[in-house]
Amino acid sequence: METIAGWSDEEIVRAARAAQPDPDLAARHLDVLFRRYQTRVAAWCLRISGRREEAADLAQEVFVRVYERLDTFRFESSFATWLYLVTRSVTINRSISNRRRDADSIDDEHFLEPTAPGPSVEEQVGKELLVQQLRTAIAGDLEPLEARILHLHFVDELTLATIDQLLGLENKSGARAYLVSAKRKLQRSFQTSKTTARTANSKAGKDSGLPRDSQGELS
Amino acid sequence: MTASEFDRNQILRQALLPGAGCPPLAELVDAQFAGTATPAAEALRAHAAACPACAAEFALAGAFDASPRSDAEAQEIAWVAGQVQLPAIATTAPMTPMTPVAPVAPLAPLASLAPTPPQMARVLPMSEMRAKRSRAARQPGEMSLWNRWAAAALVVVGLGFAFEWAHRSLAPALPDRSDASISDVVRSGEVLLDSPFGVVAATTAAGVEQLPPFSWRAVAGAASYRLEVRDVAGDLLWQGSSTTTALAAPPDLLAKLETLVTYRWNVTALDAAASAVAHSAPASFRIEPPAN
Numbered sequence: 001m002e003t004i005a006g007w008s009d010e011e012i013v014r015a016a017r018a019a020q021p022d023p024d025l026a027a028r029h030l031d032v033l034f035r036r037y038q039t040r041v042a043a044w045c046l047r048i049s050g051r052r053e054e055a056a057d058l059a060q061e062v063f064v065r066v067y068e069r070l071d072t073f074r075f076e077s078s079f080a081t082w083l084y085l086v087t088r089s090v091t092i093n094r095s096i097s098n099r100r101r102d103a104d105s106i107d108d109e110h111f112l113e114p115t116a117p118g119p120s121v122e123e124q125v126g127k128e129l130l131v132q133q134l135r136t137a138i139a140g141d142l143e144p145l146e147a148r149i150l151h152l153h154f155v156d157e158l159t160l161a162t163i164d165q166l167l168g169l170e171n172k173s174g175a176r177a178y179l180v181s182a183k184r185k186l187q188r189s190f191q192t193s194k195t196t197a198r199t200a201n202s203k204a205g206k207d208s209g210l211p212r213d214s215q216g217e218l219s
Numbered sequence: 220m221t222a223s224e225f226d227r228n229q230i231l232r233q234a235l236l237p238g239a240g241c242p243p244l245a246e247l248v249d250a251q252f253a254g255t256a257t258p259a260a261e262a263l264r265a266h267a268a269a270c271p272a273c274a275a276e277f278a279l280a281g282a283f284d285a286s287p288r289s290d291a292e293a294q295e296i297a298w299v300a301g302q303v304q305l306p307a308i309a310t311t312a313p314m315t316p317m318t319p320v321a322p323v324a325p326l327a328p329l330a331s332l333a334p335t336p337p338q339m340a341r342v343l344p345m346s347e348m349r350a351k352r353s354r355a356a357r358q359p360g361e362m363s364l365w366n367r368w369a370a371a372a373l374v375v376v377g378l379g380f381a382f383e384w385a386h387r388s389l390a391p392a393l394p395d396r397s398d399a400s401i402s403d404v405v406r407s408g409e410v411l412l413d414s415p416f417g418v419v420a421a422t423t424a425a426g427v428e429q430l431p432p433f434s435w436r437a438v439a440g441a442a443s444y445r446l447e448v449r450d451v452a453g454d455l456l457w458q459g460s461s462t463t464t465a466l467a468a469p470p471d472l473l474a475k476l477e478t479l480v481t482y483r484w485n486v487t488a489l490d491a492a493a494s495a496v497a498h499s500a501p502a503s504f505r506i507e508p509p510a511n
Contacts, residue, residue, distance in 0.1 A: 034305045042300035043292075044283050052295050054451050056302035057481040057503050067306040077245040080252050084283045085245060127230060134234035138271055147235075147271035148278050154232045155272070156279070166282040 004032050009079035013070070030070070033079070034063060041087055047165035048091045048158075058094060062087045096157050137189040146182040149175045237272040247273055251280040304416070410444070410486045410499035411436040430473065430506070433484060434465040438497045441488035448472060448484045449501075456482070478506045 004012065016029035038059075045058040066086050073082050138147050148167075152158045153175070158166070164174035171177055241247075242263055250263035267273040287293035413434040433446055446466050448457045457472040476482065481503050488497040 031305055038300045038303055038305070039296060040283055042303065043287065043296045046292070046295055046299050047282065052299050053453070053483075055295075055299045057451050057483070059299055059303045060503050061481060061505065063303055064306055077249050078252060081245055081248040084248055084252070084280060087283070088279070130230055131234045134231060138234060139269075142271070144268075144271070144274055148275040150231070151235045151272055151275035152279065154228060155235050156275070167278060168282075168288055 004029065009033060009036070010075055013073060013075075013079055016070075030067070034066070037080070037083055038063075041083075044087055044166075045091055048095055048162055050161060050165060058091050061094065062090050065090050092156060092158065095159070095162065099159070133190070134186070137186050141185045141189050142182050143178075146178045146185070149178045150182050153179060235272060238270070240266075241270060241273055242266065244276060247276055248280045251277050252284065410438055410488050410497050412484070412486060412499050412502040415484075415504040416502050430468040430476075432465045432467045433486075435486045435499060437464050438488040440490055440496050442491040443489045443493075445487045445489060446484060447487075448482055451481050451483065476506060481505045 004015075007015070012029050012033045016026045016033070019026040019029060041062050042055065042059050045055040045062065046052060049055045049058055066083055069086065073079065138150065142150070149163055152163050152166075153160065160175040160179065163169070167175070169175055169178075173180075247263055247267065250260040250267075253260045263273075264277075267277045287296055413436065415431045415433065435444065438444075443460055443462045444464065444466075446459045446461065447455060448468075449455055456475050457469070459466050459469070482505065483501040483503050485501045486499040487495050490496050
């Protein structure tokens with residue numbers, strides 16, 4: 001007879017739910033399941049927080065949340081995926097809220113700062129156009145790792161130190177180096193596009209046609 | 220960060236968000252974790268290769284599966300894992316009756332977590348996982364952790380024999396303590412903490428949040444107990460003492476606590492001379508905000 005150790009995660013969840021009339025049995029099932037991920041969660045939390053005491057608290061919080069929300073697992077993904085998403089959510093939200101509480105700025109990179117005085121990028125094109133232009137530049141001009149680090153920093157709001165830890169970056173400046181490189185490439189890309197736009201406008205002898213408000217700002 | 224920088228970062232963030240054609244995150248992670256290369260998983264991998272947003276999430280999910288990168292990290296991970304009290308067993312563990320404490324305002328029902336006897340965490344068989352991770356991270360030819368401990372033990376035993384030889388041959392006048400009573404020896408014990416642990420509910424009475432009382436197990440020989448509450452950075456928030464095995468949280472501590480923030484507490488058992496006879500491992504708790 002196969003022991004519980006040989007069961008899949010999902011089989012254990014089903015067995016634990018079926019055993020709910022016997023809380024001790026259900027708990028033993030879940031204990032086996034949680035132990036499978038104890039080290040993974042610990043490693044993740046350590047890399048997110050960088051400090052083991054904080055990581056222990058985070059890992060504890062993750063397992064409490066997983067336990068509380070286990071009923072919401074609908075077998076639409078693997079249990080490992082579901083647990084990862086809970087872990088990711090708890091730890092990243094905690095990390096962000098801690099930083100905000102400490103009044104730390106998430107970003108001090110002065111990203112996309114104009115390199116020279118003059119009209120800013122936003123004054124040249126509308127916001128939607130700018131977003132589209134950025135997407136093209138990110139996909140076309142950046143190395144895959146640079147684009148990933150941009151995403152992790154600006155969308156997932158991970159600190160550069162956390163990105164270093166999670167991705168195992170071992171170069172001297174870690175994620176910062178990739179971020180600086182990405183910044184330069186995007187600025188270069190925008191300088192080129194601005195020059196091209198000015199040339200095209202002067203050849204056409206007319207304005208860009210983009211709507212402006214009364215102060216001459218792009219609307 | 221200036222308003223202009225904020226706007227720029229928001230625009231960049233928008234450009235980095237997943238597009239309409241990107242799969243749900245759960246599908247992407249499933250593909251990352253899939254042990255076999257199914258056509259669906261391969262299609263998602265191909266999408267991620269061309270999509271910075273999905274590639275980033277792919278890489279992030281990969282970090283969840285990553286092995287320790289060094290022996291030092293493996294040890295840190297094992298330490299963190301060893302601190303975790305798995306809630307499944309904890310909620311069903313038999314409890315010893317708690318000592319009555321001074322009356323406090325009625326408490327809202329705790330969430331699914333009952334107070335947890337910390338000894339449950341210590342019986343977790345983490346040793347196998349630690350050993351497995353240690354073996355995986357070890358370089359060929361490097362001594363295993365077990366061998367290092369064995370070597371250290373041999374050195375200690377050797378030093379012990381050397382000391383015994385020196386004691387007998389060089390210092391016959393030293394007082395003989397071999398007949399000392401065992402009761403003379405105070406061993407460092409451990410205080411087992413009961414509550415609060417994990418997520419605790421808070422009620423609001425006259426605008427003051429209430430916590431379950433701190434409670435722990437009695438230690439033989441203890442005349443009093445010292446309780447400390449700290450934040451995760453280790454800064455002391457409050458220190459109290461009790462001659463019983465429970466203590467209610469005072470208002471000045473409650474005023475410092477925030478909901479959804481983790482705090483740690485520990486207890487030191489003191490004898491009649493106020494010397495420490497046992498310490499607890501720290502336990503963590505956080506307060507759920509009152510339900511609206």
